[in-house]
Amino acid sequence: MRRCFQLAEQGRGIVSPNPLVGCVLTLGERIIGEGYHHEYGSHHAEVNAVNSVQDPSLLSQATAYVNLEPCAHHGKTPPCADMLIKHQVQRVVISNRDPFDEVDGKGIERLKAAGIQVTVGVLEDEGLWLNRDFFTHHTKQRPFIQLKWAQTSDGFFDKSRLTNELGSTWITAPSTRKLVHAMRGDADAILVGIKTVLIDNPELTVRDVAGKNPLRVVIDLNNAIAEGHRILNDEAPTLIINGSKSITQGSNEWLQVSPNQVFEDLMNALHERKVQRLMVEGGAFTIQRFLMNELWDEAMVLEGNKTFGAGMKAPSIPQKAAQVYMYGQDRIYQYRRS
Ligand SMILES: NC(=O)c1ccc[n+]([C@@H]2O[C@H](COP(=O)([O-])OP(=O)(O)OC[C@H]3O[C@@H](n4cnc5c(N)ncnc54)[C@H](OP(=O)(O)O)[C@@H]3O)[C@@H](O)[C@H]2O)c1
Structure with a gap:
């Protein structure tokens, strides 16, 4: 077997x-x-x-x-x-x-x-x-949810930023970033909160390794996303979860959800689209919301050697033991919910 x-x-x-x-x-x-x-x-x-x-x-x-x-x-x-x-x-x-x-x-x-x-x-x-992924899809009518984030060895998710300071901050080694791209290739969809789009402007595609691009999903209830954000390029389809419109333009789909049942509408939308694995890449607010709603199955925490001393605190998973692996100079904590 x-x-x-x-x-x-x-x-x-x-x-x-x-x-x-x-x-x-x-x-x-x-x-x-x-x-x-x-x-x-x-x-x-x-x-x-x-x-x-x-x-x-x-x-x-x-x-x-x-x-x-x-x-x-x-x-x-x-x-x-x-x-x-x-x-x-x-x-x-x-x-x-x-x-x-x-x-x-x-x-x-x-x-x-x-x-x-x-x-x-x-x-x-x-x-x-x-x-x-397959069993969660058929038995829970939602995707298997994998949370993933990087944190510094002193527990920060992002450095302190000046107002309007843009661009992503690297925490882990280049080899670990390659691993993240492989993880993306195993997912059917990757989700981020709108602030990650506005600050980091990520592409959320699979690069440096072979693999198909997953569906990109952003929670943007107030429609802050704008033309020119990389997540709207045609490299992969994108689903924008928002509070006011349902339209499709090229490979981008805007889906209106009810602001008081965002997760319920999101899970239904992903289930209908046969998304069996959802990878949630950030930011801290969005990951914390998934944790609070007990909507997660696995969390992969990639800890780099850097320290920030101050900044945005990383989410935490209380009362859970992790499997710990070394990956080059970084540590990976793998939590399973059940
Ligand atoms: N270390 C890492 O692995 C990592 C990964 C990604 C990003 N980051 C960093 O994280 C920072 C951004 O994180 P963040 O925590 O400020 O923001 P975020 O999680 O990217 O976005 C938060 C926003 O998303 C919307 N949102 C998310 N979930 C929602 C829900 N369930 N219901 C309603 N709205 C929801 C809300 O938008 P509205 O405000 O419009 O309601 C919320 O304010 C950036 O600085 C980025 O560089 C770090």
């Missing part, structure tokens, strides 16, 4: 809104085939695994390991449960049942009805974490 997870992981940042799935076919102690889901709309992992087997006559004695329940519906491809039944595999071992309405146990039932031995729940928690 861990090999299935390794294979599945290769689709991260590519297959969304589909889940990450890997499949391994064994005969006794020997792996006779393996595959994973490569691209949204293309073959599922089970099909790629079966196609990789050199001698298909062995399939009727094989065990199929797959991290997610084989599908039972005609989506962009035919049902994988039927394909495994057609090849008469002996046993199917599954990590997680698929919560997607059109599957949700039907694949398992179909395999069992065909006389195939089925085991479900192998390394279940690891499987849930692998597909955290």
Whole structure:
């Protein structure tokens, strides 16, 4: 099953809104085939695994390991449960049942009805974490929310600024910034508050690493964003959450929300757009709002060696233990909400 997870992981940042799935076919102690889901709309992992087997006559004695329940519906491809039944595999071992309405146990039932031995729940928690974006989308009707910020070793988020002083302040090393771009590539959307747009004027695209640009989202209830801000360039689509208009101009969409239910409207809008992972990049006010509303699943705090002595205090996550990693000269604190 861990090999299935390794294979599945290769689709991260590519297959969304589909889940990450890997499949391994064994005969006794020997792996006779393996595959994973490569691209949204293309073959599922089970099909790629079966196609990789050199001698298909062995399939009727094989065990199929797959991290997610084989599908039972005609989506962009035919049902994988039927394909495994057609090849008469002996046993199917599954990590997680698929919560997607059109599957949700039907694949398992179909395999069992065909006389195939089925085991479900192998390394279940690891499987849930692998597909955290997909499971959060289907079970909570909102994206998996990853908060990310940089702070100095004395706990500041930004230096003290003179009135109207613009431009971003770097806190972490260049290698850590590259990691942030890789994290962006794994997200379906990146969100910031309007002050970050006005002060830093970020582009919020994936650079320095390979990866697709996520949807850019800004909370700007009073429409302070202006032509010329980089977030409105055509490098990626942008969603401007605002209090007065719903219009689309080129790749930029303004969506009117109710000021007293910003998060509710935002979560619905992201769910409708099949955003399964949202990365919240700042600023401190915006991150604090997500924390206060308990709308987060993971927080990645990147701590540089610099000190500011004074400035904007970084958000804090009370009563939570973090995993701590060194990344070059910076430290990364990873908090998981549950
Ligand atoms: N260290 C880092 O990782 C990092 C990352 C990003 C930015 N920064 C720095 O952070 C600073 C900006 O941070 P900030 O805390 O001042 O501002 P911010 O979080 O970027 O923007 C705050 C504004 O966004 C709007 N907003 C956000 N969430 C909202 C919600 N739930 N409901 C209603 N409105 C919401 C409000 O706009 P209105 O005022 O219009 O209502 C609010 O005043 C900049 O100096 C930037 O350089 C640092």
